[in-house]
Amino acid sequence: MGDFDGLTAIVTGGASGIGLATAELLAERGARVAILDRKLDDAPGSLFALECDVTDSGGVAAAVAAVADRFGGLDIVVNNAGIGAAGTIADNPDTEWHRVFDVNVLGMVRVARAALPHLRRSERAAVVNVCSIAATAGLPQRALYSATKGAVLSLTLAMAADHIGDGIRVNAVNPGTADTPWVGRLLDAAPDPAAERAALEARQPTGRLVPPGDIAHAIAYLAGPHSGSTTGTTLAVDGGMQGLRLRT
Template sequence: MVQDLNGLTVIISGGSSGIGAAAADAFAARGAKVAVLDLNKSEKHWSQPCDVSDDHQVRQAVEATVDHFGSIDILVNNAGIGAIGTVEENSDKQWFRVLDVNLLGMVRLSRACLPHLRDSTEAAIVNTSSIAATTGLVNRALYSASKGAVHSLTMAMAADHVAEGIRVNCVSPGTADTPWVARLLDQAEDPVEERRKLEARQPTGRLVSPEEVAAAIVYLADPANKSITGTNLAIDGGVASLRLVR
């Protein structure tokens, strides 16, 4: 693979597993310097412990990244947690917790990185949203609301920072074959049947791979695509837009 991101530093939150880990690998393969911010240490890339719900930890991790690499050019806001239930079933405590991580976590990390991104000529932010932001999914009220907020935040940030040369976009994966989804399936009465249903829901007949989402994240962050900002890129096997008659 052509290493055309040489010299650029990318921060990836939630980068030790799933989509974040795949993104870390994809950026590294293109020559970027990768900093993983996660509760868990990355086994492959330089990393800092960071809980995105703690503003002090976020600022410390960002400053440690700048001290180590000298700059920040790309931010991937990927850290997030899930939730299952209707508006009746999730408590206020659950709502505050999920929004604190999925939405405010992106706010905190973006806020800490922006002074450094302004110093870059290749600055980009990519947020991980979800098709749940725009597609009604059963028993996902809280999760969908958090990702809908991420989608709206992305568009507002793109408008706020385009004059500074900072591009802001988001990806919206469908159901991805990640450790988090695997844990949800393990909790089902019939994990095999539940996985079959998830696969059947997507027109391609399979779950989205973390590597496919990672490729989209790198594409949006790539300085070669400087006209792309304020964009939501669905990586969902067609589930949000296709209605197939079978």
Template sequence: MSNSEEVTATVTRLVELLGGLDILVNNAGIGAVGTVEDNDDDEWRRVLDVNLLGYVRVSRAAIPHLRRSDHAAIVNVASVAATVGLPNRALYSASKAAVVGLTVAMAADHLREGIRVNCVNPGTASTPWVDRLLSAAEDPAKERAALELRQPLGRLVKPEEIARSIAYLASPWSGSTTGTCLYVDGGLSSLRIPN
């Protein structure tokens, strides 16, 4: 993700193997914990290099191939952290907010070329990364319960729910959808349900 030449070579090889390219899903990312004071410049560069510039590099390599597709779609995976203030996630939130901005700008830039660009903003999902964070907590069960309570639905988002949302946005069934962020967050971004 961090080397433009390698990314371009990989995309070119995949297009040759597959005989073309219709869909790109940008779903790489690394986390960061802390306030704006807690991460130094090198950590900011490292996270932005993967979470934002990685998407830029892969998209830049894929777009020439996507232009030849009758159903071209790019789906970027951002996060509810892009638009909801979560404590101790300044760097991560900034990187994902940049993905949202990139998504709508790319949608405007490539609409006339027949490439739709959307993003999915998941809430806290039951993933290995979240499990690693929880295992480092003083009381993992208490921390998991707090994460579940934070989402109005009362549970973590399932990875397959995110995958289905990506599949929908990538499919021709959503042919009139572009420049949109689909929240798959258990209501975190829009609902306020008393506990």
């Protein structure tokens, strides 16, 4: 028996990285898991997967409804889908600001909004938003990305307040730099990938990038039955980056 037995979860951006690690962990612990992602090439065949773009309100509504119909309800939403952006406020045009906010913030809104009627009928409803250390620490060359994740942090608190009366808990995880395929692509594009990786590892007190599995376990805790008194909070999974100031 798993602690997620009988529960249905949606994981957006679940075909790779943090989302895939989370989807596989929830399934391992007994949940019926649906992956929603734009590209399903790497989605495991053992999980129900639907192609879904979180910027498409109609597509999101249809995908969430399909999951609820297939499994007879919905209990957990992991809002993980997101994209990155580099640069200062001067480096991205308005169109890019709108595009990244559309995915990283409004994407979460669309999924949670479509899921609300189903979550209200669940006795163990939970939403976990994947935020970032960029919401709580000033990182260079991340103005646009940080702004979206700051919005996710505030959105999480507002959602928790709005829906506590519905019996829906809403929390967030704040990962540091994770060792994911997306970060791998950024490293590959750097002039010196090895030096760039070393720099990213060095800024986290543990001296390593955050494994996706560590973030998945934090998400599972916040979504699971053992955190029934936890709502409106953020859990940092960042190798100590947010709070530690070590002497060298």
